[in-house]
Amino acid sequence: MIRTSSIGTILACLLVFSLVSSWLQIQRFTNLSDYHNFVIDIKDGNAAIHWKEDHDVHGAIIDIDVDKIEVDVNIDVDTIDDVDDAPISHDKKDHNTYLSSSNNDVLGIGNAGQREEMKEYIRNSIETRLEEWKHLQQNTKKDYVPSIFTRDEYRTSSNSARSTNRQSAVGTIQDIQHTLSMELKNINCTKWIIIAPQSKRTPKLISIKDWCTIIVRHETYEVGNGKYHTVQQVTRYIKEGKEHDNDPIQNYMKALAGKNTAHSRRNFGYLLAIIHGAEYILDLDEHSIFDRAMGDETKDLTDDDVILPNSILEASVVIQGRVPFNPYPLLFNPTDHYPSSNTNSSTSSSTSTNTNTTVIESNNHMSYSWPRGFPGLMESSQREFTKGKIAFQKNYSLSSASSSLSSNIYHVGVVQLVGHDHQDIGLVQQFQQQIERQNSGLEADELDPEQWKAQLPIVVPSHSYAPYNMHSTIHMPSAFWSLILPISLSPIHADIARSYFAQCLFVDVGIRVVYSPSMMMRTGEEILEDHSKNATRTEVDAEIDMLVRLDSLILFLSEWDSPCSTLPARMEHLWRDLHVHNFIYKEDVLVMQLWLQSLREIGYKFPALAKRRYRNVAIMGHFNYAQSPTQVDDVVFWTQKYREWFETVIVTGPFSKEVMTELGQHSIRAFDGAYHDTGGYFQVTENLKNTLLYFKNWTKIESVMYFHDDGMINVTELSQGKYPFPTNDIIGNYRDQRYDLSYANIRTIEDVELANKFSYRIYPNATVCAFNKTLCQPSVKHLYRALPLYQWGMTRKAVCGENQQTLAQDEEVFPYHEDDGSLLFSSFTQSDFLHMPLKYADEFANLASLFLKHKIIHECTWGTIIDMIRQNFNATVRLTYLCTSWGPKRRGKKPLIERCMRDRVDYGVFHPYKIGYKENGYQGYDWALDIVQDRQPL
Numbered sequence: 001m002i003r004t005s006s007i008g009t010i011l012a013c014l015l016v017f018s019l020v021s022s023w024l025q026i027q028r029f030t031n032l033s034d035y036h037n038f039v040i041d042i043k044d045g046n047a048a049i050h051w052k053e054d055h056d057v058h059g060a061i062i063d064i065d066v067d068k069i070e071v072d073v074n075i076d077v078d079t080i081d082d083v084d085d086a087p088i089s090h091d092k093k094d095h096n097t098y099l100s101s102s103n104n105d106v107l108g109i110g111n112a113g114q115r116e117e118m119k120e121y122i123r124n125s126i127e128t129r130l131e132e133w134k135h136l137q138q139n140t141k142k143d144y145v146p147s148i149f150t151r152d153e154y155r156t157s158s159n160s161a162r163s164t165n166r167q168s169a170v171g172t173i174q175d176i177q178h179t180l181s182m183e184l185k186n187i188n189c190t191k192w193i194i195i196a197p198q199s200k201r202t203p204k205l206i207s208i209k210d211w212c213t214i215i216v217r218h219e220t221y222e223v224g225n226g227k228y229h230t231v232q233q234v235t236r237y238i239k240e241g242k243e244h245d246n247d248p249i250q251n252y253m254k255a256l257a258g259k260n261t262a263h264s265r266r267n268f269g270y271l272l273a274i275i276h277g278a279e280y281i282l283d284l285d286e287h288s289i290f291d292r293a294m295g296d297e298t299k300d301l302t303d304d305d306v307i308l309p310n311s312i313l314e315a316s317v318v319i320q321g322r323v324p325f326n327p328y329p330l331l332f333n334p335t336d337h338y339p340s341s342n343t344n345s346s347t348s349s350s351t352s353t354n355t356n357t358t359v360i361e362s363n364n365h366m367s368y369s370w371p372r373g374f375p376g377l378m379e380s381s382q383r384e385f386t387k388g389k390i391a392f393q394k395n396y397s398l399s400s401a402s403s404s405l406s407s408n409i410y411h412v413g414v415v416q417l418v419g420h421d422h423q424d425i426g427l428v429q430q431f432q433q434q435i436e437r438q439n440s441g442l443e444a445d446e447l448d449p450e451q452w453k454a455q456l457p458i459v460v461p462s463h464s465y466a467p468y469n470m471h472s473t474i475h476m477p478s479a480f481w482s483l484i485l486p487i488s489l490s491p492i493h494a495d496i497a498r499s500y501f502a503q504c505l506f507v508d509v510g511i512r513v514v515y516s517p518s519m520m521m522r523t524g525e526e527i528l529e530d531h532s533k534n535a536t537r538t539e540v541d542a543e544i545d546m547l548v549r550l551d552s553l554i555l556f557l558s559e560w561d562s563p564c565s566t567l568p569a570r571m572e573h574l575w576r577d578l579h580v581h582n583f584i585y586k587e588d589v590l591v592m593q594l595w596l597q598s599l600r601e602i603g604y605k606f607p608a609l610a611k612r613r614y615r616n617v618a619i620m621g622h623f624n625y626a627q628s629p630t631q632v633d634d635v636v637f638w639t640q641k642y643r644e645w646f647e648t649v650i651v652t653g654p655f656s657k658e659v660m661t662e663l664g665q666h667s668i669r670a671f672d673g674a675y676h677d678t679g680g681y682f683q684v685t686e687n688l689k690n691t692l693l694y695f696k697n698w699t700k701i702e703s704v705m706y707f708h709d710d711g712m713i714n715v716t717e718l719s720q721g722k723y724p725f726p727t728n729d730i731i732g733n734y735r736d737q738r739y740d741l742s743y744a745n746i747r748t749i750e751d752v753e754l755a756n757k758f759s760y761r762i763y764p765n766a767t768v769c770a771f772n773k774t775l776c777q778p779s780v781k782h783l784y785r786a787l788p789l790y791q792w793g794m795t796r797k798a799v800c801g802e803n804q805q806t807l808a809q810d811e812e813v814f815p816y817h818e819d820d821g822s823l824l825f826s827s828f829t830q831s832d833f834l835h836m837p838l839k840y841a842d843e844f845a846n847l848a849s850l851f852l853k854h855k856i857i858h859e860c861t862w863g864t865i866i867d868m869i870r871q872n873f874n875a876t877v878r879l880t881y882l883c884t885s886w887g888p889k890r891r892g893k894k895p896l897i898e899r900c901m902r903d904r905v906d907y908g909v910f911h912p913y914k915i916g917y918k919e920n921g922y923q924g925y926d927w928a929l930d931i932v933q934d935r936q937p938l
Contacts, residue, residue: 014844057136065768120433125541129548134240137552141580145589148597165242190280192273194447196262197286211282216269231373255591256487263494264487266470267595274480275602281483283473311413313396313512315457317926319637320388321666323558325464326370326379327515329387331418331455339409369433372426373467375550382523385665388464391637392923393456396512398476412459413479415519416468418450424469427492428541443525449519457516465503465554468513470495472520481567481802484595488585490542497546497553501578504557505570507644509609553583561615561647562699565723567606568596614715614725615647617835618698620691620706623653624680631655632662634915635924638709639668641929645715648701652687653709654764681799681857682829689848692841702782703727707833710892710912712929717908719879730866730875731835733909739790742829743866743877746771757790758827761807768801768904780804792828800828800860807854816847816868826863831880832911834862840869878909892917897928907932 189212189733196216249271256268266283273281318330370376370383375560378386379880396412418424423803425433459465475483482502485494503513562573575592578584599606619642628634639649650669663670671690675683688706695701703725707713719725732743741749741758749755752772760783767774779785780801794800807813808823835842847868851861869875883900888897892914900907911930915925 019756022665031242044547049411049690077459081335094685111261121537122431122540122544123430126548129544131550133552136582137583141582143586144580145575145576145586145593147569147572148593162444185684190277191282192276192278193282193284194266194269194273194281195284195286196265196269214269214272216265230893232862234666236754248594249601252591252598255587255594261491263470263485265489267487270480270483271595271602274599274604276729279477279479281475281480283470283475283851285471290585290885301900304333313398313415313457313514313516314393315396315412315459315516316390317392317922318388318457318461319391319633319640319922320386320461320464321639321663321668323464324375324386324554325388325460325466326374326386327458327460327466328369328371330390330460331515331517332369334688343367358534361445367771369423369425371467371544372424372429372469373425373494375424375554376429377547377551382665384596385667388461389633390458392921392926394459394926396459396514411511412514413476413477413482413506413509414499414513415457415469415474416515417472417474417520419472419518419520420449420517424471426547427540428547436679437731453519455517457514457556458504460505460513460515461640462512463558463640465484465557466513466515467496468499468515470498471594473648476511478509479506481571481596481599481606482506484592486584486588487591488587490545492539492542497584500557501574504560504574505567508570508612509567509607511607512640521747544813549583554579556583565609570599572596611644612723613643613645613647614719614723615700616702616724617644617727618648618691618695618701618704620649620688621649621651621656621709622680622684622687622706623651623709624657624683626653626659629915631659634666634709635663635670637925638915641926650691651709651892652683652691654683657782663823668823675852682852683862685848685858686851687832688836689845689852692836692838693845696838696841698838701838703837705731705833705835707892707909708911710914711832712913712925712932713833714906714908714910714932717906727837728868728876729878730837730840731833731878731880731908732829732862732866733833734829734879735882735884740829741827743863743872743879744827745877746824746826756787759825761820761822761824762805763822764809764814764817766809768805768807771824774818785871790827794829794859795858799857803854803856807850807856810850810854812850816872824864824867825860826867828859829863830884830911831858831862831911833880833882837875840873840875844871844874881905882909882911884905884911893919894928895926897931901931 025515051565084628108379113119129506135443191208191211194211194216195206195213229931252271252895253268256264262285270281318327326729332769350435374386396408398415470485482498483503485498487494491495496702499513506513556578560574560577562570564570572589572593575584575589579586579589621638621642623631623635635651639651642649651663652671652673655663655670655672660670660672671687671694672684673683673690675686677683684706688704691706694705705713705718718731732741734740734742734744741754746755746759756770756772756774761769761771761773762780763769766780767776768780770783770787775783775787777786780789781796784796784801789795811825816823844865847865848861851865866875866877870877883896883903883905885891885896886900890899892912895912897910900910910928913925914920914927915922917924920928
């Protein structure tokens, strides 16, 4: 439960005094605790309590008129000049017009002429708004909104409230806390529903067991239909005490109270629910109810009806490469998923293995639709690559503690409920579908409720963006900070913008968005009828304004970063940048700052940046073999998995032109290189060289980290727990210096006999000598037997020893000779991993070209190249432990990971663990990579 502290607001006082006064007078009539649903109706400065006669309903309903709340503030947001601040000159006008759009022209599509007129209107509007938006993007704002955070607060915890040194407007804070704890004990809710009606008619009050409802409205309307009765009229609240200027909660309330919009009023309800100990907040509109058709009509609705399990949510893991994600095709037609053989039934007790995905009939029109707020202007051929594929099922935690997120446990922060009879799709898409149906004479398909109820939720990939709305969405405490809606955007735009802004920050917190089937329904004739039949031009214009911005917004968010090390500071920085780039208004930023201050005042604990992605290092994954029939899917999955830790991931391998083209369509950057040799003897060196040269002039990338597709890394160990990633050192892997001198400086090894086993010298006349020059032979093969060298068979082959002799005679390598004129070859190494700073990119590329010129495999190349760079540039080399096995029972399989986890070694690299093994697959690799982070116990 959230701690209540410093609630210096008229809201708190009004609720306290309303409840206290009412409680004392109600006792002579009845015991309020016998009834669970009541309304606090605040209007005209007065408050009244109502209760509901239906004893079977569980939960409380609080009805608040925010426009009538009087607060004392030091800021009047209405004086902010919005004219020069508008993202598009007509957007503010259209927004205000929308609020009184009853006189707007209705755009009908009843006949062929109207349909053509509508299509022409939409086409022209899109073209016009796109041109305006392109022009506006060239003119970023200069008036950067000042930050509310100090320099230290940007980089340290901002959870503790700063002392404002003020008194409460009425009484002391302790008195308010005591009164609240006494009088609100009868509510005792941790699950809250927020409704902000847009119409004057009474919403259908939601009755779900153990849930309480807040109705935040702006005009007086009839409270009920006879089931609600006024119990006591409470006298108008008269402010007492001194006026205080530095109260963020009062300022926040004032900023919202002056806005005559449903979404601005929701922001008021969110704060009230959090103050009263919310652990779940369900956004609903006045038309949403939950269908009991699947169960007993007399039974109370429960969490199961809302689709809210106790703590674990079994959901489908989706893989895709692109950033925009359209969940509807998989949710309504989940036929495009991987076979059950691509799962590991014994990976972990916490990992679901259910692959019996319910398949809904594929002719349902929603299978080719997309949610409102998805970039609907993209071409259909491109949209095909935004629907993803279902790979396997996995359990996710619905954490009730906002500050307890682990870096390796996946937490759901937002659940978008999708009703089976009415989905949230945009007006433009509704028009398109309605026109198609009228032209074809076909009616829309209906979903089978039984199949819909059995359908599993869909998890949005961590690197992707999918819009979620304010009509039917559950927020967990870890995501409460993201609830605030931009108050200056249109209702069609505000919740979509909120969802995209939040997901930009979700990825670094480690929480996910889930689309979940629900038995939710929509009521009301204006809803059940296709809204496209009575939509106004203003509504269509507002949606088009949103659509033309979406591509730019998603691109901006996917590339955005901040040096701030706390979530509140990053959120503020993001919104300030969004204002500068014309996505929101200055007013939105100011209200958001008051929101953050208010959350801090009431003791909300912001989650830590548990999975903050590294943006200064590029990952290069190399695939030796590219002939698998699932090659593209394998690459998409592998890339997506590592994008949970790193922003930039590329792949290399002997890919065909067709595979390269398809990977590009999935927005995956791939290099194929000049070498397509079987086994990857030369292509790895070639591709690492090309990758280093590709990134060397990038301002944000400082290093490249390479490893094989069947390798895994412990990000915490390699990063040493630091952020950003430490990129000064070259990092190589080794097993144990007792028998592995990979990347070691041979010159510093005290055990000369050990050094002789792994290193040797070759002179320009091709003579080969032991490291300490006590024994010389005419070839590496002879020295291998005579010394003997470490017994690794590749040393004797042409691709290693023989070709090293030809390299030593090449004049281009003479600058790297030792003082005695020899070329020192360091130990061979298991070259499945290497971290290379870009400051050595040119040198590595030059040396790699020399070794490739003489056809030397990477195991016999990299140790020597690193040693040369170390000697010539005084480079520092850091070693990390490699866990590997050559035994057939463990190599590439789960027993390898289990053995590594039992060792008392902080491994940085694990190799191999193969996706292609039937017993591993995507689910097994997903499990293994998660488990090796921070040495989680099995």
